[in-house]
Amino acid sequence: MVHSTIKKCLVGAAVLATCAVLSTSAMAKDLRGWNIHVEDYPVSHGMEAFLAEVTEKTDGAIKGKVFHGGVLGSQPDAIEQVRLGAIDFGVFSLGPMGQVVPEANVVSLPFIFKSVPDMYRLMDGEAGAALSAGLEAKGIKALGYYDAGARSFYNSIKPINTPADVEGMKVRVMNNDLFVGMIESMGGNATPMAFAEVFQSLKTGVVDGAENNPPSYESTNHFEVAKYYSLSQHLIIPECLCMSKRTWDSLTPEQQAIVAEAGKNSTDLQRKLWQEREAASMKVVMDGGVQVNEIADKSAFQDAMKPVYDQFLNASPELADLVALFQAN
Template identity: 85%
Template sequence: MNNFLKGALAASLATVSFTTAALAGDWRGWNIHVEDYPVSHGMEAFVAEVAAKTDGALGGKVFHGGVLGSQPDAIEQVRLGAIDFGVFSLGPMGQVVPEANVVSLPFISKSVPDMYRLMDGEAGAALSAGLEAKGIKVLGFYDAGARSFYNAHKPINTPADVEGMKVRVMNNDLFVGMIESMGGNATPMAFAEVYQSLKTGVVDGAENNPPSYESTNHFEVAQYYSLSQHLIIPECLCMSKRTWDALSPEQQEIVAEAGKNSTDLQRKLWQERELASMQIVKDGGVMVNEIADKAPFQAAMEPVYAQFLTANPDLEGLVDLFKAN
């Protein structure tokens, strides 16, 4: 546990004494990430604060590394109450809650601070309402970074720079359309295959956030990193509505406050991790370039948005809400 996390936990729990036994509640928390990760630290802080402030009446255990099942399965188990809470990407949430797909539209958020403002405001409230209608109570929106392009050949400054490139993307029609709208060749493939595919030239590039780009060593074989920030998809600290509804109003207030404190902590830890990752890749010889004007990229996405809204006409108001803020 880093010094920041120790300090944050000490501050939030300073007025409450509790024992290890007090943490032995029966909530089960799902997490895909390894134990030493900003999301994981945020979840552990959440459980600790809830247990402390309820004298152990509430609490439980975070199961890291996806040991409670795949993300789609875990989302369904949260809806059913078989898993009490978890942190989920809003990407796969879109299969259950159509409103969540809006944050997967390229360039819908202009920057990470813009995402914070949107998710902590009216847009996030609209998404939360959609999730709650499906049995999922939102306690906070975690930072999962901004995805940017990297490749082995040249900096990307305009959409035309993507033309003809073979770019690995996640298996989602929105992301395939994103690359094709710039004249590139989208190549969906498993994340585990990307390093070798970059090394051998099966693909020219890919896209991801700085910690993923760094920790997978993709920066060793694709040394141009262009900060497009085209996808800023937050993760949701969520609770089963069945678990939430079983709480007293006083307990709900404690859990909601712990969720907010956990979100604030996770966002700070994520930003620290991103800075560290960026320094590592720069020290490794990566040529990082800012994209000063993202307007041409946003304009290139018009066919992607049109196709999305044709398939989801009832979400036009939510898309407009994101774009207007």
């Protein structure tokens, strides 16, 4: 009788142990992360650091892999997959994100940020929280806003210090009505074209100038054919370290706290790495004979954007309060 009782107890203990293992296994998460960039890139290093911290602090209960180079699909497809929970996290430019989350379009407005530090301050504060709420309503949890650089004007004619300096210039822009309107509001001739065509177009005079961040200006060798780089910083469009809301909601409160902290630490790291990358690119272009000029007071450029903002708000009046929040802080 005693032996029978002991045997039952041992069997019961084994069942409980098995259930505990199964329960732990069921709670373990193997995350899939989407990234458009190559592995050796500030964004990529930030994402890897994020996942490593989460894995370490959850004792391996949450682990996974970052898939670099867009191998899990295009950015629009990946955004949709994150909303559905098929991809757990990723880093997305807030430019294309505007197709799904209207609030994200606000940061594509020219000169909405006065500088990169201004972008950090706004995106880490009340304005960024309001934008994050718009993302969350569409099934996307923002964990941090990465630095994707500031786009500035470069051309083959002269430095740009005021909006009047753009008058008459043929400037290549991305194919977006906002950016076309930006150039036209300063009296320039906006020329949308594929990025791959810009170098030859600058070299042959099809366009006088273009605009981009320092690493892009340097790595494409555009600085060899457009020797004036004016730091207008007219477009500062952050990238979002995002998690699927479905994945986020499946985490325990303790795990959510770990993920949130890792997101902040990852953002701090990525911003530092991006600044280092920009500084290296600026050294290359300046050593290459480029004339670089700062624009300390951007108020004239901001004033010139009134028609662009009016057109934007006429089309999206529901975003007026969010635009005002960004401008007021």
